[in-house]
Amino acid sequence: MSKTYLGVDIGGTAVKLGLVDDTGRVLRRAERSVSFDGYKTPILDTVQTAIRDFLGSHDVPKLEGIGVSATGQIDSRRGVVAGTCGNFPGWIGVDIKGTLEREFGLPLTVANDANCMVLGEVWVGAAKGYTDVIGVTLGTGVGGGIITGGRLLEGARGLGGELGHFRLHALDGVACTCGAIGCYERYAATTALVRGAQKMGLDAPDGRAIFEAAAAGNARTLAVLNDWISEIAQGLAGLVHIFNPQLILIGGGVSAQQELLIDPLAAQVCKSVMPAFAEGLEIKAAALQNDAGLVGAVYYFRENQ
Numbered sequence: 001m002s003k004t005y006l007g008v009d010i011g012g013t014a015v016k017l018g019l020v021d022d023t024g025r026v027l028r029r030a031e032r033s034v035s036f037d038g039y040k041t042p043i044l045d046t047v048q049t050a051i052r053d054f055l056g057s058h059d060v061p062k063l064e065g066i067g068v069s070a071t072g073q074i075d076s077r078r079g080v081v082a083g084t085c086g087n088f089p090g091w092i093g094v095d096i097k098g099t100l101e102r103e104f105g106l107p108l109t110v111a112n113d114a115n116c117m118v119l120g121e122v123w124v125g126a127a128k129g130y131t132d133v134i135g136v137t138l139g140t141g142v143g144g145g146i147i148t149g150g151r152l153l154e155g156a157r158g159l160g161g162e163l164g165h166f167r168l169h170a171l172d173g174v175a176c177t178c179g180a181i182g183c184y185e186r187y188a189a190t191t192a193l194v195r196g197a198q199k200m201g202l203d204a205p206d207g208r209a210i211f212e213a214a215a216a217g218n219a220r221t222l223a224v225l226n227d228w229i230s231e232i233a234q235g236l237a238g239l240v241h242i243f244n245p246q247l248i249l250i251g252g253g254v255s256a257q258q259e260l261l262i263d264p265l266a267a268q269v270c271k272s273v274m275p276a277f278a279e280g281l282e283i284k285a286a287a288l289q290n291d292a293g294l295v296g297a298v299y300y301f302r303e304n305q
């Protein structure tokens, strides 16, 4: 008989829930805003209510446990939020594991959302069958997860793989929300693309508008886009030399831009690394999109409970 798990993906704006079976299939989904009142209601209170409602409103089979994916720096050994660099008031120090285990009486694991994204892709997505993968999610920030030798690189506390804050321009760079200067995130996030376009005086309210202008062949937009891709590529080239991945997986809404982003990025990364590192190296878009976090959270649970 197949086993069923609850996957919970806690983001900065919403929590996603899904019943996941032991093949990684999502059987049912739900989603709820966690920012609806500007975080006056603590995020974990909203998550608890959402889980309660979800489990109460369906004929849910017996659950083996709960896998939680959460935004922020997650101490996955203890299931506690160890740090953030976004503005989620009251999130640091929240005991996700203890609180949810007490209420729902099920075994539970918690891991960082970007790490879960990569694990979800390894289980049932674009990284299936790969043992050495760097996952990078490009959005308002940059998330990362690294699989090396078939295992998630977690580090001492589970905080590992935080690619967004390695320093690409430490001496003369842009200030980061983490307090440092020149972090990768400040150059590789879609917000950096928009910032670059606005600096050039282009009418560019968001990434979508920039890709539309680039697709129409606007030369100045293409130049801005190319600069952004170069920054992403230089960071990835550094990581390729450290981890020697088979696959770099690009996530986030912009990853749908195959010809304008994925193809030129792949070409630049391969050109920027020593030849042996480029041999067999693939760069692809992530496949699971919205489900990756909760599916990966269940995968993490199954590996680590």
Ligand SMILES: [Zn+2]
Binding pocket: 164, 165, 176, 177, 178, 179, 180, 183, 185
């Ligand atoms: Zn930073």
